[in-house]
Amino acid sequence: MSVFVISDLHLSLDGRKPMDIYGGPWVGHTGRVKERWMELVGPADTVILSGDLSWGLRLSDAEADLRWIEALPGTKVLVKGNHDLWWTSLTKLSQAFSGMHFLQNVSYEGETFAIAGSRGWLCPGTEGFSANDAKIYERELLRLRLSLADMERKDPQRTKLRIGAMHFPPTNERLEDSGFTELFEEYGVSKVVYGHLHGREAYKNGLQGIKNGVEYILTSCDRLSCTPLLLL
Numbered sequence: 001m002s003v004f005v006i007s008d009l010h011l012s013l014d015g016r017k018p019m020d021i022y023g024g025p026w027v028g029h030t031g032r033v034k035e036r037w038m039e040l041v042g043p044a045d046t047v048i049l050s051g052d053l054s055w056g057l058r059l060s061d062a063e064a065d066l067r068w069i070e071a072l073p074g075t076k077v078l079v080k081g082n083h084d085l086w087w088t089s090l091t092k093l094s095q096a097f098s099g100m101h102f103l104q105n106v107s108y109e110g111e112t113f114a115i116a117g118s119r120g121w122l123c124p125g126t127e128g129f130s131a132n133d134a135k136i137y138e139r140e141l142l143r144l145r146l147s148l149a150d151m152e153r154k155d156p157q158r159t160k161l162r163i164g165a166m167h168f169p170p171t172n173e174r175l176e177d178s179g180f181t182e183l184f185e186e187y188g189v190s191k192v193v194y195g196h197l198h199g200r201e202a203y204k205n206g207l208q209g210i211k212n213g214v215e216y217i218l219t220s221c222d223r224l225s226c227t228p229l230l231l232l
Contacts, residue, residue, distance in 0.1 A: 003113060004041055004074070004228035007050035007167065007195025008081070008221045009033060011065035017055040025222040032226040037072050040228055045074040046110055047228060050195045050219055051081025051119060051167030059096065062086035066097055076100040077108045080119040081167040081195070103165065105143055107151035113232060114155055116147040116187070117165030120180060120194070125172040141179045148187040161232065164192035170216065173205040181207075184214050191231060195220040 010019050011030060019026040041047055053069065056062025062084075069076060078100055080087045087093070090104045101108050107116040121137045122129055144166075151162065164170075170180040170192060184192055197206045197220055207216040219229055 001111060002042075002045045002230060003048065003110070003163070003232040004045060005048040005050065005165075005193045005217070005219045005231050006033070006221055006224055006226075006228045007079075007193070007219045008052045008198070009049070009065075009069070010052055010055060010083070010221070011068065012055045013064045013068060014061070016061075025225060029221060029226050033221065034072065036227040040230070041072070041074045043073050046077060046113075047072075047074045048077050048079070048115060048163070048165050048193060048231070050079045050117070050165050050193055052083045052195060053078065053081065054086060055083065056086040059086045059088055059092070063096075066100070070097055070099045075110075077115050077165070078102050079117045079165045079167055080104070082119065103147060105146040105150070107147050107154065109151075109154055109160070113161045113163055114151045115163045115165055116144070116151040116189070118144040118147055120144070120166040120168035120170065122168065123170070123172040123176075123178040123180070125174060125176055127173070129172075137179070141183065144180060144183055148183060148189075152187060158188050161191075162187065162189040163231070164189040164214075166192065166194040168196050169194055169206045169218075171207045175207045175211075177212075181211065181214070185212050189214055191215045191217065193217050193219045193231065198222055
């Protein structure tokens with residue numbers, strides 16, 4: 001059993017917002033994601049999807065995109081992105097898509113690993129960081145702590161490898177420590193995956209590699225050339 005990760009699928013199967021208009025790696029990206037997914041991921045595997053999955057504004061708008069994800073092989077664990085406006089209550093999502101797991105103040109346990117996460121937000125020190133950003137940042141810290149605490153409750157001896165999943169990068173552009181990185185260290189997380197950043201110049205603004213014993217990995221769809229990344 002393996003764990004894969006990819007984020008920022010930006011699906012729009014109804015054609016309302018085709019990604020082809022952005023050119024480069026986004027031309028025909030939906031078909032390439034499916035092709036590579038089918039080649040790599042088996043039914044017993046787990047795939048973490050770190051946000052920005054569908055352009056749908058409401059759950060009904062996003063249903064076709066989410067059914068497309070649900071039909072692919074593997075167990076899917078989803079984190080909300082800033083463009084996932086369709087994301088409603090955990091109860092409603094779980095009832096509508098019983099084959100997928102939505103991380104919202106909870107964690108997910110596999111046989112040898114556990115996943116906790118939240119959307120995240122801009123971090124202090126980011127250019128233009130406002131008082132409103134500070135409020136959202138603090139709320140996301142609370143949500144991440146709740147998810148990590150749920151992980152700790154399920155596995156207090158920390159026998160399983162711990163994975164953190166976010167949509168936003170866990171630091172500012174200067175890659176300084178943040179409340180997110182401190183939480184991951186506090187709860188013994190080994191690997192953290194995130195997306196949100198697109199394009200060669202933007203990739204440089206994301207923390208990548210090992211910091212204070214935690215490995216950080218950028219998993220945007222374009223960064224991964226539409227190929228789910230083998231994490232474990």
